[in-house]
Amino acid sequence: MVVPKAKVPDILQLYHSGCSGGHLGVKRYLLKIRERFYWVHCRDDVEDWCRKCTSCAAVKGPQIRSRGALKLYNVGAPWERIAIDVAGPFPETESGNKYFMVVMDYFTKWPEVFAIPNQKASTVADKLVLKSSVVLEYL
Template sequence: MKASAPKPKWSDVSAMSSTTKSYWAQWDSLLIQDGVLCRKWENGRGDRCHLQIVVPKAKVPEVLQLYHSGCSGGHLGVKRTLLKIRERFYWVHCRDYVEDWCRKCTSCAAVKGPQIRSRGALKLYNVGAPWERIAINVAGPFPETESGNKYFMVVMDYFTKWPEFFAIPNQEASTVADKLVHEVFCRFRDSQRSRKEF
């Protein structure tokens, strides 16, 4: 291109990298200005055209650092970082590089937190009798009562949907287990036994 040579033949570039082939396909949009390789870029409507500097692969991290993590970057998201970069620069697979950079940015990750929160898979449980399977949930802390309780423990029977509510001082395993044994298992043990005998 510097020597004003014609566009190479496909056979000359077919064995080269995908990046080289991409630039070959854009040959008519590329030009050298003041010794710098540039690309003519038109917006989607075709009413605006400007030059983008073609960035060598070794310089891509510097551009990403400047436009995303630097003083003028402001840790913008993928879309806005990409728009800012495309105003002046171009390289093949630019979007992929920006997405990867933003995903690996520790400052952005610290602010946003995990993007995908794992949830337990929903399952269907077959239950054939009362108190065969129960659900336990602890809610709180709430304002402390006069007796020192700050939490609610809810126990529900899967079969009958019968709920039991208990006020507890903390959500430690020993407290929950003690309440289950003395307030649930002992109370409903007799009903289970009589049902089996029947």
């Protein structure tokens, strides 16, 4: 059946979002319409309709996926640059600690884990200064 241009949006709506539709994608949607109908530039209209459909766009997600830039850190000596992470809260120990502070050296990849009672900056700094001096004595 040849469809007049005025009825094309109705057919597109019915076959794409209606009861027999289902947001099938361009290829299957085009095959389904071509089984019964014909009009000039049918493929272009179907592609345009699918591109403008918010439900189809939400399922597909973004076309360009960005990734974080990898950076190279030049480190020349142990404990010159460190990474600090605080994990928790965990069940409280007998000594009152709820958190773990993980300190890792970028140069040697050596991790040190310390138990701390809270994640306040003063607690983290005190533990870091106290324990780093002990660790540096080993080096």
